[in-house]
Amino acid sequence: MIRLILFFYLLSFCGNSYAQMKRDSVIQVGFTGSQPFVIPNTEADGISVDLWRDIAFQGGLNYELTHFKNVTSGLDAVKNQTIDVLVGPITINSDRAANVTFSQPFFETEMAILAPKIEQGFWDYVKPIFSTTFLFGVLGLIFALSIVGVLLWVVERNTLSPEGKHSTIRGIGNGIWLAIVTMTTVGYGDLAPKTLSGRVIVGVWMIISLITATSFVAGIATTISQIKGEDETITSLLHLEGRKVVVPDNEKIIDNITTVGGRPEPVADINEGFEMLSSGEVDALVYDVIALEYTYRGHDEDRFVLSKKNILPQNYGFAFYEASSLKRLVDIEILKQKESGEIQKVINRWVSSGE
Structure with missing residues (x-):
């Protein structure tokens, strides 16, 4: 009986020591996505990066940040276990869930339409x-x-x-x-x-x-x-028929624009899409609503109309290779920050300061 007690004590001690070692080790964190969720520069910044820093602070985690050019390369790094977690505006879907494990959604988003405001003449x-x-x-x-x-x-x-x-x-x-x-x-x-x-x-x-x-x-x-006069400004998907539309390089979004008769033009990031819209190369820009609000703020806002029509709602989360103690810690912290409203405060701060 004494031997059995000693065995369980040793097992518990080893487990705690392993957890402590994991906490003391440096977690490899990748970050990717569009602004304002991720803003790559000399010091990583953005909504998702701020959220990760808060989680790491609460969990006492040591980490190193690595920027990835796009979500696909970041998810490949998770799958290959090059990094422990990928943070950013990563859409949770069945195809990705087949290869990686996702945290609790930290933000529920939707696509929106940004189009030039068309002034009517006589x-x-x-x-x-x-x-x-x-x-x-x-x-x-x-x-x-x-x-x-x-x-x-x-x-x-x-x-x-x-x-x-x-x-x-x-x-x-x-x-x-x-x-x-x-x-x-x-x-x-x-x-x-x-x-x-x-x-x-x-x-x-x-x-x-x-x-x-x-x-x-x-x-x-x-x-x-x-x-x-009818308002000819594009404000809904039905108005996209026959129009040239900038969209993220996402198969589901491209299919939806094609279904309504639009002509999708996939781009790598929202900045490229906004430049095409501003120069008149395309008729509208369909992108994540938060990214749109952040990007066009301070860029002659009177020229554009932002329409939120609950288009393709989706959830953003962080990606892990497998369920782990790190994922459990992140899930709990995400839920805490959602319940306290801290995540929305971070989003509002970034959007209102967009330039």
Whole structure:
């Protein structure tokens, strides 16, 4: 019995000693991703790096930072056990989870659309009046009024007006006038049908007007309301049809843009994409919403419109080779900082200071 107790004591001591050795050893930490989550310079910086520093401080961890050009190379280093953990805005998905282990998500994000604000000119305000729908509606109404006017002149040429007896054009004009005041229910009383046929025609026209006038006027009103002009600024995925769009080099995002008829242009990082958008090479930029907010702040913000439409929501986490005591420590610290709101404070600080 004493031997058994001594064995368990020795096992516990060895386990604690191993854990202490791991804590005293230098953890190899890779960092990668777009700003503001990772900003590579002489001293690594960014949201993800700040979060890792807080975790390391709370856990008493010693570490060395190594920058990787992209997420793919960083995940390969994790898989090959060149590094212990990869930090950054690393999207958690099934393909990556087959090769590495992810921490608790530290941020839930989405794609957003950044596009130039399109100012409308005079023609944009008046072109609805010249639309096919509007013109056909007006022409249809004129045609109907002309038919009624001619019919009234035919049956009322001797009584509609004295001029109607000798002037065809004047008589038809009076007939159209009667049709108009009848349709609009104005009823000036200057003209009125005297014959039975004329009253039948006017009566039928009254009924037709009641049935059709409301729909026609509603259509006219809708078209006129468009005189303000449609907002041609790209604000949703549906607006991307036929447009050239900068996107991350991500198969899922590329497929989504292609599905709505857009022409995706993959880029390595958001800075390259923003330069293409600013120079007019592309029509819109689809990227992580935080990265977009950080990048375009301080760059003539009035030129652009940022649209958040809950596009492709996804989670960011840190990557490990396998589940370990280090991953467990990171998971607990991430949950603590999410619960306390510290992560959101770090994000807000970086976004509000973006230049």
